[in-house]
Amino acid sequence: xDLIDRPLSRAPEAVETEIDYLVPTSxxxxxxxxxxxxxxxxxxxxxxVTIRNARLAPEPFTLDKHGFCLARxxxxxxxxxxxADVDVHYPAEVMQRxxxxxxxxxxxxxxxxxxxxxxxxxxxxxxxxxxxxxxxTRTAHNLAARLYAAAAPEGAGYDRFIAFxxxxxxxxxxxxxxxALCDGxxxxxxxxxxxxxxxxxxxxxxxxxxxxxxxxxxxxxATIFHHNPDHRWYYFPDMVADEIVFIKFHDSxxxxxxxxxxxxxxxxxxxxxxxxxxxxxRGVAYFSxxx
Numbered sequence: 001x002d003l004i005d006r007p008l009s010r011a012p013e014a015v016e017t018e019i020d021y022l023v024p025t026s027x028x029x030x031x032x033x034x035x036x037x038x039x040x041x042x043x044x045x046x047x048x049v050t051i052r053n054a055r056l057a058p059e060p061f062t063l064d065k066h067g068f069c070l071a072r073x074x075x076x077x078x079x080x081x082x083x084a085d086v087d088v089h090y091p092a093e094v095m096q097r098x099x100x101x102x103x104x105x106x107x108x109x110x111x112x113x114x115x116x117x118x119x120x121x122x123x124x125x126x127x128x129x130x131x132x133x134x135x136x137t138r139t140a141h142n143l144a145a146r147l148y149a150a151a152a153p154e155g156a157g158y159d160r161f162i163a164f165x166x167x168x169x170x171x172x173x174x175x176x177x178x179x180a181l182c183d184g185x186x187x188x189x190x191x192x193x194x195x196x197x198x199x200x201x202x203x204x205x206x207x208x209x210x211x212x213x214x215x216x217x218x219x220x221x222a223t224i225f226h227h228n229p230d231h232r233w234y235y236f237p238d239m240v241a242d243e244i245v246f247i248k249f250h251d252s253x254x255x256x257x258x259x260x261x262x263x264x265x266x267x268x269x270x271x272x273x274x275x276x277x278x279x280x281x282r283g284v285a286y287f288s289x290x291x
């Protein structure tokens with residue numbers, strides 16, 4: 001029987017599991033990124049959490065209220081491991097759907113990657129394994145300004161931007177490591193610690209992990225979090241090919257949900273779960289100045 005056609009086990013109302021959070025004593029927090037591998041210097045430990053089935057929620061999740069949403073999206077891409085196939089179709093598709101979801105009038109695509117829990121290869125990364133948001137406020141503003149200047153040097157400017165992820169599962173359901181999403185309304189504006197992203201050819205070892213890096217404060221950085229029992233976690237089980245999750249990395253308008261921490265988690269409640277593979281595409285959506 002084909003995996004797509006097989007009967008599925010039923011997703012529970014909630015999964016009792018653990019999510020890795022930064023411990024309070026962790027000081028030098030960096031993520032070294034090499035082809036096919038990542039290494040965190042931050043110290044994390046698992047904390048028990050309840051991750052609720054978002055498909056059973058009484059109301060839909062929205063970008064302004066929660067910082068993420070589920071949406072339908074059909075794509076012409078057939079081979080996610082073929083950059084040529086992705087590049088010819090996906091950036092334009094993402095731009096169009098992002099405008100519809102956010103109301104933005106200008107979108108700059110950044111590119112994407114395959115993430116897999118069980119396979120390796122060129123352009124494939126493991127899923128992130130701790131509660132995080134991919135940018136800090138400083139990183140997001142710097143990135144948005146740089147991308148806009150390059151894409152629209154004669155543009156009128158923008159009043160607001162959203163740095164985002166356009167995330168989809170590319171393996172059949174149920175997925176062994178679904179994406180957990182934290183309700184942005186349950187996260188305080190003052191929460192979060194910077195985690196510098198350091199691109200390397202080979203992961204460093206020993207003292208090289210801790211050496212001073214000139215200009216580190218201006219390097220790309222994610223936000224990582226300490227455990228907070230008030231965080232509310234959800235997931236969308238059994239994602240299929242024409243569904244995506246749109247995630248806010250940073251919305252410059254902080255009067256609405258402006259970010260959504262997220263991470264992969266191991267779902268042991270599904271005995272028929274298969275290796276999770278996903279495709280994450282990033283970009284920045286802009287709301288142009290009027291007049």
